[in-house]
Amino acid sequence: MSTQKCLAMVLAAATLVGATACDFLLTGPPADADLFDAPIPGLTPEEERVFARGDAGFGQRFSPREGLGPIFNAASCASCHSGDGRGRPENVLTRISIGTDPAISLGGPQIQDKATPGARPESVPGGVDVSRRLPPPVFGVGFIEAIPVADILANADPSDGDGDGISGRPNWVTPADFVPLDEPGGGAGPQLGRFSRKGQVSSLLQQISEAYHQDMGITTDFLPVENVNPQFGSLTQSADPAPDPEVPAATVRAVVDYVRMLAAPAPGEDTPTRQRGDEVFRQIGCEDCHVREFRTGASSVAALANQRVVLYSDLLLHDMGDALADNRPDGSATGREWKTPPLWGLRIARDFLNGELFLLHDGRATAVAEAIELHGGEAAASRDAFVGLNDADREALLDFVRSR
Numbered sequence: 001m002s003t004q005k006c007l008a009m010v011l012a013a014a015t016l017v018g019a020t021a022c023d024f025l026l027t028g029p030p031a032d033a034d035l036f037d038a039p040i041p042g043l044t045p046e047e048e049r050v051f052a053r054g055d056a057g058f059g060q061r062f063s064p065r066e067g068l069g070p071i072f073n074a075a076s077c078a079s080c081h082s083g084d085g086r087g088r089p090e091n092v093l094t095r096i097s098i099g100t101d102p103a104i105s106l107g108g109p110q111i112q113d114k115a116t117p118g119a120r121p122e123s124v125p126g127g128v129d130v131s132r133r134l135p136p137p138v139f140g141v142g143f144i145e146a147i148p149v150a151d152i153l154a155n156a157d158p159s160d161g162d163g164d165g166i167s168g169r170p171n172w173v174t175p176a177d178f179v180p181l182d183e184p185g186g187g188a189g190p191q192l193g194r195f196s197r198k199g200q201v202s203s204l205l206q207q208i209s210e211a212y213h214q215d216m217g218i219t220t221d222f223l224p225v226e227n228v229n230p231q232f233g234s235l236t237q238s239a240d241p242a243p244d245p246e247v248p249a250a251t252v253r254a255v256v257d258y259v260r261m262l263a264a265p266a267p268g269e270d271t272p273t274r275q276r277g278d279e280v281f282r283q284i285g286c287e288d289c290h291v292r293e294f295r296t297g298a299s300s301v302a303a304l305a306n307q308r309v310v311l312y313s314d315l316l317l318h319d320m321g322d323a324l325a326d327n328r329p330d331g332s333a334t335g336r337e338w339k340t341p342p343l344w345g346l347r348i349a350r351d352f353l354n355g356e357l358f359l360l361h362d363g364r365a366t367a368v369a370e371a372i373e374l375h376g377g378e379a380a381a382s383r384d385a386f387v388g389l390n391d392a393d394r395e396a397l398l399d400f401v402r403s404r
C-alpha cells in the first residue's frame, strides 16, 4: 500500500478504534525509558493511584474562573516543565531582590509577567538584582530528596582544603513556616537545600506550594493569600473570582508525591566511544562536580529507598565565574554560585523541546559543547582541558555527555 493511500485510510479511520491495515506506518509510543514522566518501578497499588492523581494535577491548566492569577507566569506546571523535563526560554522566570531582601514591595521575589483580565502584570523595576531561571527537569527529584545529607556533605570542601581549585558548598536554608517539621527537607533550623538552580529550597512541598502560588497565582492550604501586584493595589473580584484556598492540601501533596515518584531515564547504550568519553570525563575533572552517583537512604516510598542514583551532580554550589554570574544571592548562595545540575536525561531532552536544547541556568546554551565552554570560576581548569582535547577525545566526551 502506498504511504499516501495508507495515510488517507488512517485519516478516514481516525474515528474508529482498532487496528488498520497500515499499523506498521504508525510509530508506537516511546518506551518508558525514553520518557520523563514514567513512574519508578515497584510502586504499591496505592502509590500508583496517588501518582495518577498527581499526574492530573501536574497537567491541569487553570482558567481565571478556577483561580489562575490575578498575576501569574503560566497556567500549568506542565507548560513550563515540558514532558516533565526542562523548559524553554519563554518559560524563564525572573527572580528579583535587593541583596537578600526579597523586594516584596517592588513585586519580588518573582516577577509575574501575566495577569488575568482586571489585573496588571508586573515588570522588572529598576535598582534590583535580577536572576533569570530556566525551568529544570522535575524527574528524579525523589531520588535527590532521599540521598543522605552526610553523603552530599562528604564532597563539600568550602575552603578548598585539598587545593584542587574546586570548593563546593552546601546551601543551608530555613524552610518556610508551613512546611511540617517531619516533612522531608523540613525541620527546626537550617536544612540542606537540594532543589532549584541555587539549591535554595530544601523541601519539595515548599517548592511546589510556592510554584502554585508564585508561578500560577493559585492559592493552597499552605499559601492561602493571593499574590498581587503591589504597584496596582488590591485585587478586584473580577480578576480572580475563585474562593481561596483554590487548591486543597491533598492535591498539592498528590503533585508532590507525583514528582517524587517520577523515574529518572536510564543512560543510552554503552559503546567503545562512550567508554572513552567516560574516561575523559573523569580525567579532565568534570566528575569533580558532576559526581557520578549516590545511593539513597530511607524513604517514605519503599521503591525509592537504598537505590543507586546515577545523576552526575554533587548537588553543591560552585562559583562558575563572571560569564555565568547573576550577581543575585539566594539563601546562602552568592551571586556567582550555581548548584551543579544533574546531567541525566540529556539523551532525550530534545524530544520534548521540538528538537531543540536549552542548557545552563537561563537556557543561554543550545549545545553541550557551548555549555562547557561557558564554564569558568572553579570549573576554569576543567573547561580549558576540554578546549585542549584532541578531536577524537572531544567527540568521545561529547558523545558520552549527550548519551546520559
Ligand code: HEC
Pocket: 058, 073, 074, 075, 076, 077, 078, 079, 080, 081, 091, 092, 093, 095, 133, 134, 135, 136, 137, 138, 141, 194, 195, 196, 197, 198, 204, 207, 208, 211, 212, 215, 216, 255, 259
Ligand atoms: C512559569 C514556569 C513554571 C511553572 C508554571 C512551574 N515551574 Fe517548577 N520551576 C520553574 C523554575 C524556573 C524552576 C527553578 C527555580 C529557581 O531556580 O529559582 C522550577 C523548579 C521546580 C522544581 C525543582 C527541580 C529541581 O530539581 O531543582 C520542581 C520539583 C518543580 N519546579 C515543580 C513544579 C510543579 C509541581 C509545578 C506546578 C505546581 C511547577 N513546578 C510550576 C518554573 C516553573
Ligand code: HEC
Pocket: 166, 281, 284, 285, 286, 287, 288, 289, 290, 318, 320, 324, 338, 339, 340, 341, 342, 343, 358, 359, 360, 361, 362, 368, 371, 372, 375, 378, 379, 382, 383, 386, 401
Ligand atoms: C566546578 C564544578 C564543575 C565542573 C568541574 C564542571 N561543571 Fe558542568 N556545570 C557546573 C555547574 C554549577 C553548572 C550550572 C551552571 C549554570 O547553570 O550557569 C554546570 C553545567 C553543565 C552543563 C549544562 C547542564 C544543564 O542541564 O544545563 C553541562 C552539559 C556540563 N556542565 C558538563 C560539564 C562537563 C562535560 C564538564 C567537564 C569538562 C564539566 N561540566 C565540568 C559545575 C561544574
